[in-house]
Amino acid sequence: MSSSGTVEATPTGYTLIIPPGWARIPLREGTKEALEQIFFTHLDKVPDGVARDDAMRLRLELRRQLEKKARAARRNGGLDLYLPVSPRKGTVVAASFIVSELPIGGAGQAQAKHVLKRLAANSAGPGVTTRELSGSTAVRREDRVAAEPGRELDVDTRRVEYVMPVAGNSGNWLSISFSTPGDGNLDSDFTDVLIELFDAVVGTFKWRYE
Template identity: 55%
Template sequence: MSTSELEQHPPPAEMAAPHRYELVLPPGWVRIPLREGTKEALEKILFSHMGQVPEGIPRDDAMRFRLDMRRQLEKQARAARRNGGLDLYLPVLPRGGIFLMASFIVAEMPIDQGHPVPPEAVITQLIDDGVPNGAATKVDVAGAPALRRDYRHTLDEEELLTRRVDYVIPVANDPGRWISINFSTPGDGDVDSEFTGVLVDLFDAVVSTFKWSYA
């Protein structure tokens, strides 16, 4: 299980806000904290979890592979932190001799309404706004209404088409605060393939374990 603390804000008088969220991760996936401890987490991943390398890479090139992977992870972590990221999650062990190209980010998401608005109304407005190249639906996360967006997106710098799934979740008992859980994968090169669909289903299963912690 992965846990991560939220920044502390004065809670409403009638009920305390959660201190952190929790997720159950699939085997081989890890959490990289983005606010503090990022360097230490990367060191642990690269020299502990990544004892294996993909098939076809000679043993003599294993260290170079790890260093290249570190640069990629650091790049992802910096970009996620700039966008309000709290944690970066990704698979670090190969499955069937290959590394899955997938990740998701948990981030704070300011939704400034100017005055208190019920979460259901915000979600309805976001659904009405639509999603280019995709769809938005109302779902239930941790016993409360949330938003799920499923769409296709092209990374401009790489011209790589990816499948994206975002969840937008109101922070319990803390009006006006939201977090997002943002998943991205190119799948097997076909964002509509059965393999890509399996990765999306895996992410949805992870989000189904999401819960708030008040300890």
């Protein structure tokens, strides 16, 4: 219930504005079709200065990586996977973010505030903050994850995650989680720009009601 005593509507989804050269891959249905669209639209072109044979190997490797990312994201409760798909100088920027459902539970504003406070208190990363997104309070957490080849984490990464309750006090929660190794230097200007780009994308988040 809202403060006026009316029942808050529960959203049917969300919207985000993504940068040019990025694509959304739905993970619950339509995944295969979305991947095929990416392969034929973005990965069928030979970048300038790249030999055709090298371009073919690049496309095959990118296809393998995209399919692997999509499978892993779906296993972890992902709703949608977003990532850059337009090669630049023969490579694709190593970055992605996943929108996922979280099994936190606990309906009601009081419970949501308690969970948000606990999430912020239990975060060890720097600069834990809160942010309003389409009327919902989200906790933003940032950390660095060391490479663990046994868990398919081949390089060190910087990660940023927003966690928030779904509007309508339904007890459902949403996570928007970004990960990138940047240019190999987690403190470089390039890596910082990728983090800033993700924060800007999250700033366009809106609940969708239909």
